[in-house]
Amino acid sequence: MSEKLTVMPHEYPDTSHMILEDDTPLDSFINEKQQRLLTTVFYSGAEIPINVPFIVAANVGLFSHLRDSGIVPDVFLSLNIVGEKEWWERNVRSYLFWEFGKPPDVVIEIVSPTPGNELGSKLTDYADLRIPYYVVYDPLQKLSETVLQVFQLQFNSYIPKNDAWFPDVNLGLTLWDGTFENINGTWLRWCNVDENVIKTGDEIAAEKNLEISQKDVEISQKDVEISQKDAEISQKDTEISQKDAEISQKDTEISQKDAEISQK
Template sequence: MSEILTTEMAPSPDISHIITEDNTPVDNFGSEKQQRLLTRVLYSSWTGPDDSQKFLVAANVGVFTAIAQPPIVPDVFLSLDVGVAENWWEKKNRSYFVWEFGKPPEVVIEIVSNREGNELGSKLRDYERMRVSYYVVFDPIQQLGGPVLQIYQLQGTRYLPMTDTWLEQVGLGLTLWRGVFEDKEDVWLRWCDKDGNLIPTGTERAELAESQLRQTESQLQETESLLEQERRRSELLTERLRALGIDPEQLNG
C-alpha cells in the first residue's frame, strides 16, 4: 500500500525587528538620474527576454539574504520571473527578501561616486555569496582608477570579468551612451539589445513616433504634389491636342 506524503510550506521567518527603510539620503543628482534611467526604460520599453516574462527592476531597495544579516542595497537590481506583491505595503513585501522571492536578482548595478563603497572588494564578494549572476560597476568619474564600465559574471562561486557587454541570461546588454537625459548631457549607462540598439525611454519612443508621423505626412504631401503635377501635365497635353484638332478621347479609345 503506497503512502501519500504531504509537505507543509515552512512559515515565513519573523521579520518584525528588521528595519526595511532608514530614511537616510544616500545619493547625489547624477546617481539618482542614472538610477531612474536604468529603471524607467525597462518598464516603458521592455517586456522581458521572451516578450512576456515578468520582471522587477528597482533602485535603492534593500536585498535581504538572511534574518541575521543586514541588507545589501544595490543602486539598481533586476530580477526575472518575479513581481511586486499586490499588498506591497505589507512588511514582508516592502523589500527584496530572497526567501520570499525564492531567488536572488540576476543583475545588480553599482554606480560609483566615491571610494567608500568598496565596489571591487567587499561588495563584490557580497554579491558572489548572494549568487547574483551579473555584477556591474559603472564608474563615470573613474574613482576606482579603472575602466568606466566593468561587468562580472558568476562562474561557479566566483566572479570573472566579462569582455562582452551582452548579458545572455537576461536577454539584455549594456552600453555607454553620450546624450541628453532629462536636460542633462553626459555619458550614461544604458540598456541595449543584442545588436547594440538602445532600449528607448518613453520620451524617446514618443519622439520617434512623432518623427515617423512627420515623415509619413511629408511623404503623403510629396505624393500629393507629384499627383497634382501629373494631373496638370495631363491637362496641358489635352489642351494642346485639342488646339491641333485632335480629340483626346478618340486617342484613348
C-alpha cells in the first residue's frame, strides 16, 4: 500500500501557477478501449473486492509537489483516498498527492507502436513518486518479447515481480483472450487471487440475460410438454367419448331387441 501523506488541509499549497491539464492525450482506438476496460469495470456494478474509498482513472496527471511538471500514466488505481471531492474544482481535476493524501498504488503503462520510455525514465519517475506497483503492458512487443512486466517498489527503486498479484490491493492483472465491445483479442484485465477476471457490469448483465433466456427456453419447453399432455388427455377424452357413444348405441340396439322380443 502506498504511503500516506500528512499534509493538513490548511497547509495545501497554492496551485494557480501549475498546468494541471492540457487535453493532449492522443491514443488509438484499441488503447482507448483497453484503458476503458481497466477503469470502467470499477464503476459498472462489477464485484470488486475493495471495501475502501478508491479512484481509478486513465490519462490523468499525477503531481507530487508544486514544482512537479506531472506525469500521466495510462491507468492508475489509488486506494484509501481521503475526503469527499468536488470533482469540478481545480484542486482535484488532476491527482495532487497532497489533496488525495497519498500516491497511487498501481500505475499501468500501455506501450503504443511508438514506445514512450516505459522501461527507461518512467521506471525511475514512478519509483521517485513512491508508487508501490508499476505495470508495463506491451501487447505489440515493442520493448521485448515479454508482453506483461510488473515491478514492485523496494526501497527507492523497482525490482521485477514474478507475478501480477498485488496483495496490498487485493487485486491482480491477467491476460485474457476474449471479446470486448465487439473486438476479439488479448486484453489486460483485473482479476482476483484465483486469476478469474473481474467481470464488467455489461458481462454480468449479459450472463443474467443468458440465464433468463435459458429459463425462458426451459419454460417454453415445459409449455410444449404441457400442451402435448393436454393434447394426449384431449385425445383420451375423445376416445372415451367414442367408447361411450358405442356403448350407448349398443344399449339402444339391446333395447330395440328387447322391444321386438316383447312384441313377439
